[in-house]
Amino acid sequence: MWSRHMSSPFRNDDGSFIKGANAEEARLHDNTLKGRAHHTAIRLPDVIADTINNNILRLTSPGRLRTKVADIYQSVQKEQLQSAPTNGIEANAHIAALFLQDYAHCYQVLQELKKRMGPSFSPKRILTVGYGPATGMVALNEVMGDTFNPEYKDAYVIGRENREMKKRAKIILSRQLNEQPFGEIALEEAEEVAETETEDALTEEQAPETPEYVGPVDTTRIEIRTKLRDSLPTAKKYDLIIVNHSLLTKEHHFPRDVDVNMHMLLRLLEPQGHIVLVERGNSVGFETVARARQIMIRPESFEKERGKVPRPYIKGSSIKPQKLRHVDQIITEEHIKHEEKLLEELDKELGQYHASDSDISELEQTIIEKYGDVSEDDLKFEFEDDKRFEVNELGDPTLGPESVDYHLEIVAPCSHHSKCPLQLGDPKYYKIPSHKHRLKFCSFDKVVERPKYTMELKRGKKLATAWDKGAEDGFGFDTMKKSQVKKLSGSGRPGGNNTESGSFTYLIARRASNEISDIQKIEYERVHNASSEVDLSNPTNWPRVLDVPARVKNNVKLTTCAPSGNIEIWQIPKSLGKQEYHDARKVDQGDLWGLGKKSVLVKNQLSEKVRDKLDILSKTQKKTFKKEQRKKVWKKLVSQSEHDFENDIVKFSDVMATNLEQTKKYRKQGQKFDVDVSEYDGK
Structure with missing residues (x-):
């Protein structure tokens, strides 16, 4: 048995795997292993999960917290976007509902970035942007390890009333070792902790349990390395920017919000830096990321280009390309080609002349015999070695008038720089209820282990049942029997699992080097790109x-x-x-x-023809939706009892008058009068 094990072609002599982390990966080809994503379920560190449970969520009533979490889930399902919490309870509910999956998605994407860049990946200046408690920074700290020691780390928590969320971010970040202020002694201690982590985990089971502190934390006494900001900086530059679910605020602001936010973020990215975008795996999230990709590489302007040559980002360039008009060019390409043709003809004529004329060769031989061979000094000009004249040496190469000093390339998930084949340009197309074209978008799933606080949270009738999205209350309780609803209360989590899966869409982009030689190389590759084949030996392709x-x-x-x-x-x-x-x-x-x-x-x-049809269907669907909404309002009004009409006729008439004033026909009719009809009181 032992000899058979030792003779395995996938193991070393000591029994360890030659490659990969397990038996399945050891049998894969090197290319398959190189392109393999992180497949195992992600686990939130126990110390962070316990901190969230003991020092954040347990400060709120469980019933009230579940109600707020249910409202967040309904809002995300309806709007397909996250929003900024405005108070402490909403901040707690946001963490309880969304932090776990947001952390898992960021962790997965940052793991891929680290794998693609290799062991040398170690960002020194980091910025994270999002609604949550610096989720991107928490994930990055776990990916990079306990000894991660960059120059500075900034986290922008979005929201005017972001004080409560910043407090919770400080509490969560303080539980990570690489967030402690580093000195030489502290760094050595962190390395020792990292080495003895396995031994501590083994002895932890035998040690007696110490009671955990449950209650509020005074955040004014906490010191962490990450600076929590209220706005984006203007003077700093970063080599890693992580944007988490925050490019778009409202769906009807698409694509303006995406354009403005991307331009603000890209001006903070320094050469050879990376920007990471993570959004929810729905149609709105995908179109948001696709729009950001379009802004960065402009595929419509390079339709014939193949491969992944870095694209110019003109808005962020300090040099704006100046294209000369054809009449203003002193020397054109046609002039150069014409001169090259004339020189070729002249060389041919001179060659024939020298071959046919033997007198010149005899004369040349006579001169050489009389005066000797020509030396290098004889070929110099009279003033070349004169100290009175200054000879300027050739300087460094400079960029031409059409050059740009800001280039971007896509690292993942795209294998090309062409137009995204799944991008439609607007999330509204996905809401068309019935059409023959199945509209798909690019998204990926990730499984994450549920910590104790999510298991406790998703109990009872509101969060443990399968929701009926079409129900009037959003949960489907109005269609269930009272006995069924009563059984769900306090019955644990029927059908609940120890893991949960969430979908996400993402984009990783890199700014190219700003050296003149690198920019000239990019321009050369772009000129000679159309005829070249894609290099499939490169993993990026x-x-x-x-x-x-x-x-x-x-x-x-x-x-x-x-x-x-x-x-x-x-x-x-x-x-x-x-x-x-x-x-x-x-x-x-x-x-x-x-x-x-x-x-x-x-x-x-x-095709464009199908897109035109989708435009028509979208407009029709919008009109139908508004009509249905008016029907619902009218149905509520006419369903009133006779008693309501007798006792509350004034309120009923006010509702009818308000609805009338909001109609387009009423407002248009009011433009014919000199007075504002909305303020006219009948006198």
Whole structure:
């Protein structure tokens, strides 16, 4: 048994895996392992989970907290966007409802960024932006480890009334070791703690339990390295910016909010820095990220370009490109080509002349015999070595008038810089109820383990039941029997799991180097890009798996976002190869695929004709929605009893008059009069 184990081709002599962290990864190809995402369920550290439970959530009544959390879930389901809490109870409910999944999504994306950049990834100046308790910074601290020691860390907590959320952010961050003020001694202690972490975990079970403190925390006495800000800075530059669910405030502000916020953030990004965007995995979140991607790389301006050459971001460039008019150019490309042609003809004529004329060669030979060979000093000008003249040496290369000193490239998840094949340009199209085109968007799922506070939270009738979204109360209690509702109260969490899954969409972009040589290299690659093929040996050009692979008999179908800029279904049959077929069956959503394909099926994109139809359907659906809303209001009015009409006729007439004044026809009719009809009292 032992000899068979030692002879395994996937293990070293000591029994450890040659590659990978487990037996499954040890059997994968190097390319598959390189493109593999973080598959294991994410776990929130126990010390942070206990702090949230004991020092934040237990300060609020459980019933009141569950009601607020239910309201947040309903709001997110309806608006598909997060909003800023305005008081302490709302801040607690926000953390209870959204922090766990937001943390898991940020952790997953930052893990990929760290893997793509390699061991040298260590940002020195960090900024996080979001509604929550500096969620991006909490996730980054866990990804980088206890000895993470950057120059400065800033966290912008969005909201005018953000004082309560900043207090909670301070409490959560204070439980991380790399948030303690670092000195030389403190850094050595942190390294010792990191080395003995495993031993402490083993002895912790044997040690007697100490009672945990439950209650409020005085945040004025807490010192952390992260500076919690009320606004974005203007003078600082960052090499890592994390934006968490905060690019868009209201759906009807799309795309203006995204454009303005992206321009504000990109001016803070320094050369060779990264910006990370994380949004909810719904249609609004996807279109928000797709719009931000469009702003950064402008795919519509480079339709013929292939690969992932960094794109110019003109608005952030300190040098604005100046394109000369054709009539203003002193020397054009046509002039250069014409002169090159004349020189070629002249060289041919001189070559023929020298070949046919032998007198010149004899004369030249006579001169050499009489005066000797020509030296380098004879070729110099008379004033070349004269000290009275100053000779200027060639300076450093400079950029031309059409150059830009700000370039961006997409790191993940896109494998190309073409137009996003799933982007529609507006979230409104996804709300059209009935049409034959199934509109899909790019999103990924992540499983996270539930800590104790979420298990306790999602108990009872409000958060443990499957909600009926179409019900009038949003929960579906009005359609259930009273006996069923009564059974749910205090019955624990029926059907609850120890894990939960949430979807997210994201984007990682990198600003290119600002050196003149690097900018000239980018410009050269752009000029010579149209005729070159995509380098599939580079992991950045590998296709991204967008959906769970379809495993059929002797074949695997991968739905991918391909480097061609299309959504393609790659066929990986058994005949392609044993290793390829084995790895294709182990691939999951979000992975990169680098082992090729046998055949491919390209999925069609929506045509302009279909988009025009969607515009018409969207307008029709909007009118229908408003009509239904008016019907609901009228139904409530006419369903009043006779008793209400007799006793509260004044209130009823006020409601009718208010609805009349809000109509478009009434306001348009009032423009014909000299007085404001909304203030006219009948005199």
